[in-house]
Amino acid sequence: MLTRKRIIGLRPEDISRELGKYGFSINYGVTLAQKIYRNRIKRFSDISNVPKAIVNWLEQSFQELYADLTYENCNGADGSVKYLFSNAEGQVYESIYMDHGKRNTLCISSQAGCRMGCKFCLTGSIGFKGNLDAGRIVEQLLAIPESKTVNRLVIMGMGEPLDNYTEVKRALEILTAEWGVAFGKANITLSSVGIIDELEQFLQNPLCNLAISLHSPFPIERAMLMPSENSNPIEKVVDLLKRFPLHKPLRLSFEYVALSGINLTQEHARAIAELMKGLKYHLNIIPWNEHSAADFKRPTENELESFTRWLNRNGVLWTIRQSKGNDVGAACGQMAGKQPPK
Numbered sequence: 001m002l003t004r005k006r007i008i009g010l011r012p013e014d015i016s017r018e019l020g021k022y023g024f025s026i027n028y029g030v031t032l033a034q035k036i037y038r039n040r041i042k043r044f045s046d047i048s049n050v051p052k053a054i055v056n057w058l059e060q061s062f063q064e065l066y067a068d069l070t071y072e073n074c075n076g077a078d079g080s081v082k083y084l085f086s087n088a089e090g091q092v093y094e095s096i097y098m099d100h101g102k103r104n105t106l107c108i109s110s111q112a113g114c115r116m117g118c119k120f121c122l123t124g125s126i127g128f129k130g131n132l133d134a135g136r137i138v139e140q141l142l143a144i145p146e147s148k149t150v151n152r153l154v155i156m157g158m159g160e161p162l163d164n165y166t167e168v169k170r171a172l173e174i175l176t177a178e179w180g181v182a183f184g185k186a187n188i189t190l191s192s193v194g195i196i197d198e199l200e201q202f203l204q205n206p207l208c209n210l211a212i213s214l215h216s217p218f219p220i221e222r223a224m225l226m227p228s229e230n231s232n233p234i235e236k237v238v239d240l241l242k243r244f245p246l247h248k249p250l251r252l253s254f255e256y257v258a259l260s261g262i263n264l265t266q267e268h269a270r271a272i273a274e275l276m277k278g279l280k281y282h283l284n285i286i287p288w289n290e291h292s293a294a295d296f297k298r299p300t301e302n303e304l305e306s307f308t309r310w311l312n313r314n315g316v317l318w319t320i321r322q323s324k325g326n327d328v329g330a331a332c333g334q335m336a337g338k339q340p341p342k
């Protein structure tokens with residue numbers, strides 16, 4: 001049996017090209033994209049105001065929407081929901097829905113697994129299992145029951161988005177376009193270790209906010225925590241950020257996993273301020289979430305208190321982010337592509 005193409009992941013011009021090949025009006029490309037992405041129809045037969053012949057053609061030419069995607073969900077005690085997706089390509093990846101009152105955030109994955117190998121991250125410990133294409137990235141938002149209540153998206157799940165930038169960029173186009181999901185660019189954040197070449201591409205035409213994983217301002221220590229420092233030094237990343245600043249309403253932040261006894265000294269606070277001089281940014285401190293693949297320790301209240309005091313003295317604006325979904329293995333750095341034991 002021939003495997004039929006998937007339509008989720010296509011842009012209006014791609015759909016129009018297919019329509020044209022079969023003698024249909026190419027003007028329906030935008031309409032069909034809107035039905036799929038903005039209206040979130042679940043089946044081709046739900047499409048209205050389009051000739052029946054086009055609906056029939058969709059049913060014969062493409063796989064039915066979401067037909068080859070399955071997911072299990074697992075509810076955390078704090079209201080977060082972890083979705084574990086499996087697709088026909090055999091990939092397994094996760095999204096986390098977090099209800100913060102008015103802010104309903106979905107954290108989505110860009111790859112199955114990850115090849116960056118950050119030492120504090122469970123995803124890094126399972127290795128790389130493949131890139132997700134744009135359709136698989138966007139589907140994580142479209143397929144879940146809370147789809148229409150999500151008003152913040154973060155690309156911070158499994159994977160390094162700039163290691164799969166062609167597909168992530170296409171997904172961002174679909175998510176932000178008027179013919180697509182029409183999500184505000186300032187309501188999406190891409191989180192990256194900072195891969196120089198792709199970061200420059202991103203910064204030349206940014207489609208969302210950017211969060212760079214810092215974790216240490218000292219190159220040797222950062223390389224110990226994040227092997228990507230060896231090929232993509234933080235100094236070069238910061239230089240690029242200074243050359244191509246983000247403009248309002250887009251924002252730059254740095255992620256800082258707080259590891260007890262390691263990266264929370266006065267020298268760290270001072271070096272962060274020094275490194276970032278001239279940049280407009282915010283530091284998000286994430287107390288480390290414990291898991292079995294690493295033996296770091298979560299910081300004490302005292303450590304966090306002193307560190308943030310030193311940050312204040314050095315003029316660094318910061319927030320401590322308490323991760324959600326800890327009990328279901330869904331907090332930052334805990335994604336392993338499986339459900340927790342029942």
Ligand code: SF4
Binds near residue numbers: 121122123157
């Ligand atoms: S922290 Fe992000 S980039 Fe690093 S290994 Fe985990 S998923 Fe990959």
